[in-house]
Amino acid sequence: MRSRSAALDGSWPQAAVTPIRVMLVDDSVVARSIFARMLGNCGGIEIICEASDGDAAVASLEENDVDIILLDIEMPKRSGLDALPDILAKANGARVLVVSSFAEENGPAAVQALSLGACDTLAKPGRAGFSGRFSEILIDKVLRLGRSALERTDSKYAARPLPDYRALTKPRCIAIGSSTGGIPAIQHILRNLDDSLDCPIFITQHLPAAFMNFFAGQLDGLTKRTVKVAEAGERVKHNHIYVAPGHAHLVCRNEGNDVIIGHQSRYSASRYCPSVDAMLVSVARAYGRDGLALVFSGMGNDGLVGARAFNACAAPVFVQDMQSSVVWGMPGAIVKEGLAAAIMTPAHMTEMLSRLTTSS
The missing domain is CATH 3.40.50.180 (Methylesterase CheB, C-terminal domain)
Structure with missing residues (x-):
């Protein structure tokens, strides 16, 4: 299994560690598939569950324990921003990372997400921009946030x-x-x-x-x-x-x-x-x-x-x-x-x- 130590050069050394459990919340099946493949390439991360809107995310957290939640903002039925307080209430300490095009295009929405308790934001690129630097930054953020959760008990x-x-x-x-x-x-x-x-x-x-x-x-x-x-x-x-x-x-x-x-x-x-x-x-x-x-x-x-x-x-x-x-x-x-x-x-x-x- 690969190390949790984040490496922006794209290398993930092998080490025996408990994987960071991730939940993907995005209405786009394509986006969830890309995130799952991207994060799955780092053995220190495990995709536990997925949801297509805010209500589905809240329901899924009733049955699944996760460490990190990747949350889109703009979704049908219930937006990520509207559902965020309920997601955090059910998250049992899991950290929320907002990954959305709104994280760059809509400053008020991103700042509001951070104010409501999201840990960080990352602008979702166009389909052609998911590889390369974006992938490295996403993996780095997930690993750092996941690792920090385990260090809070000292x-x-x-x-x-x-x-x-x-x-x-x-x-x-x-x-x-x-x-x-x-x-x-x-x-x-x-x-x-x-x-x-x-x-x-x-x-x-x-x-x-x-x-x-x-x-x-x-x-x-x-x-x-x-x-x-x-x-x-x-x-x-x-x-x-x-x-x-x-x-x-x-x-x-x-x-x-x-x-x-x-x-x-x-x-x-x-x-x-x-x-x-x-x-x-x-x-x-x-x-x-x-x-x-x-x-x-x-x-x-x-x-x-x-x-x-x-x-x-x-x-x-x-x-x-x-x-x-x-x-x-x-x-x-x-x-x-x-x-x-x-x-x-x-x-x-x-x-x-x-x-x-x-x-x-």
Whole structure:
């Protein structure tokens, strides 16, 4: 049986592992057949069941246990988006990967799917584009999401709320970094943030550039604060939330008594754009120990370099716990290097931030 280790070069080394169980939900028989053949070529993946619409998927989950659900959005009878909450309720922890042409053409639908609990999205190509790079990316996502599900039970990385909030002071800014599975955590924080904590908030979320305006608009509906995609050259204001654009890194700098936002086109320390590292490093320089960072679920280690910068100026970094994360790559990298002030659930982070509103 082939290894679960994802290899974008298309090679899948042999290893004795339990296969990742996959469910295919798509109204196109052709698409399901292509996905089954594509994923079946990787021995670490097993197709357990298929469904042609949302209701059929919910019914199938009554009888089948799976690890990953590939979900189309546009389907007859009941769309994937409409059925997603019910699918997640029956999924017993399975991760949903939206694979749909709507994932690229319809930004609001894709962002809504992520907000409802889908882990990731992937644009479905035309029939001629299913091979090559698309196949490699799909297999990589399925393997990474499937593997992360098995790693969530390590108790030494369970949530450990900070025991004494009195050691913290009210921050002058909050910087949030997030990727796969992190959008619901961001929403929870903003929805429950105390109004008296009026410091600016910077957010870097790994999303395509075309989705950022929709994402910012969605967040704007959760809070009284002004939410916007950050513009280069603007002065940072209180009660504002600045979302990184998808085509550049969100950075900031001091200019007299003001903090000014910038767009950085390149950042050699990270392969991601926008990069959490680029944002955190600049925030550490601009705010020093008065900054506070939250790092949520995500693949890879984006945020680790930034956490080092925060640590160097004695600013705290709080990370999401393994159990509530979809993928514990980004938070885990920070924890394993000893840079996290605490491992917390989003609810614990909300409690912490509420207590900081009374800090001097």
